Amino acid sequence: MYKFYETSFKNQTPTLKEKFQNLSFSYIMLIMMLAGIGIVMLYSAANGHWHPWALNQLLRFGIGFTAMIILALVDIRIFMRYAYVFYFGTLILLVIVDVMGHVGMGAQRWINLGFMKLQPSELMKIALVLALARYFHSSSLQSIESVRGLIVPALMVLAPAFLVMVQPDLGTSLMLLFTAGAMFFVVGVQLWKFGIVLIGALLSIPVGWHFLYDYQKNRVLTFLDPERDPLGAGYHIIQSKIALGSGGVFGKGFLKGTQSHLNFLPEKHTDFIFTMLSEEFGMIGAVFVLILNMIVIAYCYSFALKSSSYFGKLAAIGLATNFFLYVFINMAMVLGLIPVVGVPLALISYGGTVVLSVMASFGIILSVYVNRNINIGKD
Numbered sequence: 001m002y003k004f005y006e007t008s009f010k011n012q013t014p015t016l017k018e019k020f021q022n023l024s025f026s027y028i029m030l031i032m033m034l035a036g037i038g039i040v041m042l043y044s045a046a047n048g049h050w051h052p053w054a055l056n057q058l059l060r061f062g063i064g065f066t067a068m069i070i071l072a073l074v075d076i077r078i079f080m081r082y083a084y085v086f087y088f089g090t091l092i093l094l095v096i097v098d099v100m101g102h103v104g105m106g107a108q109r110w111i112n113l114g115f116m117k118l119q120p121s122e123l124m125k126i127a128l129v130l131a132l133a134r135y136f137h138s139s140s141l142q143s144i145e146s147v148r149g150l151i152v153p154a155l156m157v158l159a160p161a162f163l164v165m166v167q168p169d170l171g172t173s174l175m176l177l178f179t180a181g182a183m184f185f186v187v188g189v190q191l192w193k194f195g196i197v198l199i200g201a202l203l204s205i206p207v208g209w210h211f212l213y214d215y216q217k218n219r220v221l222t223f224l225d226p227e228r229d230p231l232g233a234g235y236h237i238i239q240s241k242i243a244l245g246s247g248g249v250f251g252k253g254f255l256k257g258t259q260s261h262l263n264f265l266p267e268k269h270t271d272f273i274f275t276m277l278s279e280e281f282g283m284i285g286a287v288f289v290l291i292l293n294m295i296v297i298a299y300c301y302s303f304a305l306k307s308s309s310y311f312g313k314l315a316a317i318g319l320a321t322n323f324f325l326y327v328f329i330n331m332a333m334v335l336g337l338i339p340v341v342g343v344p345l346a347l348i349s350y351g352g353t354v355v356l357s358v359m360a361s362f363g364i365i366l367s368v369y370v371n372r373n374i375n376i377g378k379d
Contacts, residue, residue: 019073019370027299031068031347031362034292035061038348041277044255045269045350053269053350060352064359071363076371079364080134080311087131087156093120094163101167109167119353121164121172126361128176129183129318131156136187137311137376144187153184168213171341175325182321183314223339239265240272240334243279251282269350271342275334289348293327303369309376312368319361326358 014022039061042053093111097120102110110117135153136144143149157180165173185194209217226234226241243259252258257279259265268276278286300320307313326346332338344351346358 016073022370023072023366024369030292030296034347037289041273041348042269042350045276047261048255057350060355064356068359068363071360072366072370074367076312076367076374077376079130083130083134087127090120090123090127091160094160098163098166107167109169116352121169122353122357124160125322126357128160130315132180132183133311133314133318136314141188144189170216171343178325179318179322183318186317219339236266236340237336240275241336243275247279247282249283251280251285254280256280270344272334273349274331274345297324300365303365306372307368308373311376316365316368319365
């Protein structure tokens with residue numbers, strides 16, 4: 001399944017030609033398949049037209065694909081060298097967003113660049129992983145096992161999570177916390193510390209409830225009882241379940257989904273695109289997309305295990321976990337298993353910064369694989 005290259009010395013840097021030859025082309029093909037499915041579904045969402053979503057998504061994927069290949073050929077040590085610079089630069093962008101960001105759909109999450117709206121919180125998903133990977137790469141096990149040694153990485157996580165939370169963007173904030181939690185677990189943080197954090201989080205729920213926005217409270221209440229407001233807060237999830245069920249095993253056929261094409265299904269091109277896919281292609285299509293995503297995730301984790309450098313392992317694990325959260329949260333959300341939190345299905349939902357950030361993540365993961373024989377020493 002993979003091509004392997006062997007070097008005479010563990011730290012010998014492969015040439016550009018060797019790097020290109022040793023890209024995982026099966027992994028790249030899977031990514032292209034997912035993006036292709038997304039473009040097809042956006043074409044359907046526009047009732048058989050390339051505008052306004054499918055063509056834009058194709059162009060953005062093309063840019064993202066180019067960025068992925070370029071990043072895959074970059075020496076992994078460069079990502080480690082500039083990890084903190086990238087992190088603090090993105091943190092500054094989050095502050096700018098909170099102070100003077102572009103407002104859309106009631107949230108202040110973007111910086112308007114004219115030709116596109118940049119969402120720094122998506123960049124932070126990559127920056128945080130690289131910064132934590134560098135920090136833990138340079139730390140000793142004794143430091144990680146001590147409470148004092150976890151203060152700095154904890155602050156590195158909490159600072160961006162707080163800035164994203166006040167935008168408000170609960171879904172992205174939770175993704176940052178869960179991704180960081182996975183990395184903390186991998187580096188050997190004791191389980192009792194996770195237990196204390198979990199207990200603290202549970203005890204703070206009554207207090208945190210009062211700080212939620214009204215629409216966020218409605219999402220939680222609607223999750224517990226979707227019928228409480230069927231024409232308001234519960235409309236999205238009720239229509240989503242109707243569309244999912246009406247698709248049956250084989251679906252109604254391409255461009256023949258009634259809930260989506262009669263505009264009963266809201267946000268069919270973004271958060272609820274998996275519902276539209278399930279209505280048109282049925283359970284078979286939904287399971288196929290799920291399996292594709294799971295295979296891509298399996299590739300990502302396998303690349304991490306093959307890396308000789310601790311930084312590479314952690315970076316790949318963190319970015320793979322982030323992609324897993326996109327898939328899990330979105331699918332669980334549209335199935336009514338968790339409250340609606342506004343997390344898109346990466347590469348399939350319509351989006352700009354999300355597509356570019358996910359493709360960049362894949363590029364870094366590929367770089368970890370291509371440079372897997374490079375063993376990076378401690379700082």
